[in-house]
Amino acid sequence: MTILRLILAPIIGLVVFGATVSGVEWIGHRTYPVPTAITDLGEAYGQAMLSGDQAEIARLGEALSTEMGAYLESAPTGALLFVVFAWIAGAFLGGGIAAVTSPFARVPMALAIGLADVAGIVLTTSMLPHPIWMPVAGIGGAVIASLLAGLVVARSRLVGASANTD
Numbered sequence: 001m002t003i004l005r006l007i008l009a010p011i012i013g014l015v016v017f018g019a020t021v022s023g024v025e026w027i028g029h030r031t032y033p034v035p036t037a038i039t040d041l042g043e044a045y046g047q048a049m050l051s052g053d054q055a056e057i058a059r060l061g062e063a064l065s066t067e068m069g070a071y072l073e074s075a076p077t078g079a080l081l082f083v084v085f086a087w088i089a090g091a092f093l094g095g096g097i098a099a100v101t102s103p104f105a106r107v108p109m110a111l112a113i114g115l116a117d118v119a120g121i122v123l124t125t126s127m128l129p130h131p132i133w134m135p136v137a138g139i140g141g142a143v144i145a146s147l148l149a150g151l152v153v154a155r156s157r158l159v160g161a162s163a164n165t166d
Contacts, residue, residue, distance in 0.1 A: 002103045013098025013113040021090035028082025032075070038067050068128050084134055088141035091117045095146030099153035106157065107150035114146025 041064040048056040072080075094117075095110030102109040118139050125135040 005101055005103045009098045009102035009109050010112055012101050013094045013109070014116060015094075016097040017090040017094025017113055017117065020093045021086045024086035024089050025083060028079060028086065031082065032079035035067070035071055038064070038071060041067055065128065072128060072130055080131065080134055084138050084141065087117055087121055087138040088145045091142035092145035092149045096149035096153055099150045106154040107147065110146045110150025110153065111143070114142045117142040117146070 041060060045057070045060040045064055048060050091114045095113040098113050099106035099110040121135055121138045121142065124130075125138075
């Protein structure tokens with residue numbers, strides 16, 4: 001059972017991380033709607049992916065990247081803050097769930113989720129031009145949030161264990 005929990009911990013943590021980021025970004029998109037041109041291109045890109053038309057995928061991917069880059073330059077600060085908050089909340093909740101699930105090494109397990117988040121932030125911000133404060137805040141926030149989640153879980157497990165021995 002211990003090995004199974006050790007294997008499942010990062011998987012479950014990443015699933016919770018992804019769901020959290022998606023959920024927070026969904027709320028952000030409802031609060032600050034994305035321009036219709038981006039939505040339409042995204043849908044067309046998805047259809048091209050399903051059809052497997054490589055030329056159309058490349059063309060729409062380039063167009064979508066251009067539109068997203070232009071939008072990011074003029075996007076409301078609140079919309080950008082939602083994205084950063086999504087990264088940080090995902091690291092905290094995903095890291096916390098990974099730490100709870102793990103039979104040991106709870107802080108490193110939570111940090112692993114935070115580092116996966118950092119990799120995603122670096123990839124995302126290297127593909128599209130984001131304001132510099134976004135990856136800085138996102139990376140710092142993700143590492144701190146996942147570390148904090150791991151420490152909270154580890155401490156609560158220690159406190160719970162010592163309470164059971166009394």
